[in-house]
Amino acid sequence: MASPRDGYTIGQLSRMSGLPVKTIRFYSDAGVLPERERTSAGYRVYGEDDLARLELVRALRDIGVDLATIRSLGERDLKQVLMLHLRTVETQLKNLQRTRAVLRATLDKGDPSEGDLRRLNTLGRLGAAERAALLDSFVAEVGGGNRAREQWLTGLREAMVPDLPAEPTSRQLDAWLELVELMADEDYRASLRRQSEEFWEKQEREGPTDLERWRDDNQVVADTVLAAIEDGVDPASPEAVPVLEKVITLLAGMHGTEDGPEHRRALARAYKEHDPRATRQWELAAIITGAPWPHPQTAAHDWIGKALRAHT
Known part of the structure; x- marks a missing residue:
C-alpha cells in the first residue's frame, strides 16, 4: 500500500474514503478537490x-451544501x-x-380555485432575491x-414589503399578493413619482433635508392632530379651524415656504390628489405584520385632508 x-x-x-472512483473523479474535475500532481502516465496522485x-x-453534501459553496472553502x-x-x-x-400554509388554507375551503393556484404560483416565483429586485426597481x-x-425610499424599503410570517393566514397571504402586485404596478409608481415632485426637486437643488429633524417635525404635526382626534374634534367643525391653522404653519416650516394663499392652495391640492393606493399599500403591510391599523400618522393625515377640504 502506498504511504x-x-x-x-x-x-x-x-477504498480509504469509501467513495466511488467515479465520484472522486467528478469532484476533482469540478474543482472541489484541488488539482494535484500526476504521474508520468497522467494519473492523479492524492495525499492525506x-x-x-x-x-x-x-x-457537507449530506447536509445539503451545494458544490459551488464547497468549492469556495479555499476562500472561506x-x-x-x-x-x-x-x-x-x-x-x-x-x-x-x-x-404549507397556502395548501392548508386551500384544502380547508374545499375545491381549489384559480385564485388559490395564483397564490401558489406567485409564492413560488417570489423568493428573497425576487423581493429584493422588486424593491430595487420600485426605489429606482x-x-x-x-x-x-x-x-428617503431606501430608508422605508424593508417596511414596504415585509416578510410573511412562518404560518400566514389567508388574509395575510392575500394582502401580500395584492401588495406585490401594487408595488410592481407602473401606473402606481408613476403616480407616486408625481406626488410632491416640487418638494423633492427642491431637496435636490438645495441639499437634502435633515431627515431626523423632518421626522421630529412630522411627529409634532401628527401629535397636534391626534390630540384633536382624541378630543373628538370633527375635521369639518369650526373647532377644527385653530388646529388646522397650527398644522398649516408647521407644514410651511417643514417645506421651507411661507404660509400664505399659495402655500395653502398647494397643500390642499396635494392632499386632494393623494393617491389612495399609497394608503392601501401601508394598510396591506400592516395586515401582513399584524400591526394596528390605521397607523397614527395615517389617521392624522386623513384628518388634515378632510379639514383642508372643509375649510379651504
Whole structure:
C-alpha cells in the first residue's frame, strides 16, 4: 500500500474514503478537490489532505451544501460555509412553511380555485432575491433619479414589503399578493413619482433635508392632530379651524415656504390628489405584520385632508 509520502492513487483513495472512483473523479474535475500532481502516465496522485477534504465534502453534501459553496472553502473558513448554509436552510424552511400554509388554507375551503393556484404560483416565483429586485426597481422608478427621494425610499424599503410570517393566514397571504402586485404596478409608481415632485426637486437643488429633524417635525404635526382626534374634534367643525391653522404653519416650516394663499392652495391640492393606493399599500403591510391599523400618522393625515377640504 502506498504511504502518504508517496501519495495515493484514485483507487486507493476510493477504498480509504469509501467513495466511488467515479465520484472522486467528478469532484476533482469540478474543482472541489484541488488539482494535484500526476504521474508520468497522467494519473492523479492524492495525499492525506485530499482524504480529509473528501470526508469534509461528504459531510457537507449530506447536509445539503451545494458544490459551488464547497468549492469556495479555499476562500472561506468552515464556519462561514456552515453559516451560509444555515441561512439557506432557514430560507427554504420559511418558503416551505409558507407553501404549507397556502395548501392548508386551500384544502380547508374545499375545491381549489384559480385564485388559490395564483397564490401558489406567485409564492413560488417570489423568493428573497425576487423581493429584493422588486424593491430595487420600485426605489429606482419612484425616485426618478432624485437622490434625496431615493434616500428617503431606501430608508422605508424593508417596511414596504415585509416578510410573511412562518404560518400566514389567508388574509395575510392575500394582502401580500395584492401588495406585490401594487408595488410592481407602473401606473402606481408613476403616480407616486408625481406626488410632491416640487418638494423633492427642491431637496435636490438645495441639499437634502435633515431627515431626523423632518421626522421630529412630522411627529409634532401628527401629535397636534391626534390630540384633536382624541378630543373628538370633527375635521369639518369650526373647532377644527385653530388646529388646522397650527398644522398649516408647521407644514410651511417643514417645506421651507411661507404660509400664505399659495402655500395653502398647494397643500390642499396635494392632499386632494393623494393617491389612495399609497394608503392601501401601508394598510396591506400592516395586515401582513399584524400591526394596528390605521397607523397614527395615517389617521392624522386623513384628518388634515378632510379639514383642508372643509375649510379651504
